[in-house]
Amino acid sequence: MKKESQFFKELYPIALELQDLAPWQWMYETDLFGVKLPDSDTPYFASIMGSSGQFNAFSFYDGVHAANQFLQIQEHPGATRPEDIMLIPHLMVSFDDRKFLQLDERIQIEELGYDLKERIQWPVFQQIIPGHPHLFPTLDKLRDLIPLLEQTLHIARRTRHEEFAFIERTKEGVSGLFRISESGQWRDGYTEMSSTYEPAPIPASGRLAAQLNRIPKQELVLEVDLAMMLSPVMDKDPEYFPFVLLLVEKDTGYIIHFELLTPHPSVGEMVAGSGRKLLKSMIEKNIHPKEIQIRSSRLQPVLNKSLTGTSVRLEVRWKLPAVEEAMASLMDFLG
Secondary structure: OOOOHHHHHHHHHHHHHHHHHOHHHOOOOOOOEEEEOOOOOOOEEEEEEOOOOOOOEEEEEEOHHHHHHHHHHHHOHHHOOHHHHHHOOEEEEEEEEHHHOOHHHHHHHHHOOOOHHHOOEEEEEEEEOOOOOOEOOOHHHHHHHHHHHHHHHHHHHHOOOOOOOOOEEOOOEEEEEEEEEEOOEEEEEEEEEEOOOOOOOOOOOHHHHHHHHHOOOOOOEEEEEEEEOOOOEOOOOOOEOOEEEEEEEOOOOOEEEEEEEOOOOOHHHHHHOHHHHHHHHHHHOOOOOOEEEEOOOOOHHHHHHHOOOOOOEEEEOOOOHHHHHHHHHHHHHHO
């Protein structure tokens, strides 16, 4: 028997009970609550998807920073892309049509004694690692999913007749409802938690800043973005999505520079090094803009630090029309 089978014996009944309960009929995706598992300092944050009627699933965002990223996307949908959710580490239990199930999923369901014809949709368990296609959860993540689903079922039942202060963003992290395990017992708790660590931005060296400053300043505004491409590199293990660092002249839409990056060793460290790459590309192109506009809040601290010692102004915009048009052309070109 496969090692994961012991977990599936517990996971499928809970997932099917949640599916039948259908809490997306009265709960929203932003009704986020934390779950602090025993022997772990990193909480998960549960989100029930499906109120729009398009896609039913339960997502569990891994850590305070992940919850903050998720809530930021919900608060500013115009400033994000749909695929940005794939840049947040989380576990997901979705419900897929049985005709789209993989062979091993079908076998697992039948080995547990279920009849595939009983339901049109069945649970699918996935782990999302930023920069990579959806993966099958590791054994420790499958183990985590059992109490995560149990506590989601518990809260979902109670929301029919109780009101909760769900998780909200704060200046330092998040605050709101947590389910907390202590001495084998679960209880409600309302607390604030600070955001977890991300790799610090790699500052540009004084030499690069000096080189840029020697280039005559131009009345030029650049739009800059770091975006994930949707066609994964399949011949590597693990498979990954490449990213493109894109510099576009705002007024003309001219692509000044683009560079493909890989999310290795992680997306966070790739982003941390992007400011230095941006500075080098401007020096190579002999460009000294008066302003750089970005959309990603993830890029802001990186570029703020990298542009220290230069006179380039950094602005955050919800829309980058020149980048959007250039990205569409680039995607067509790269196939």
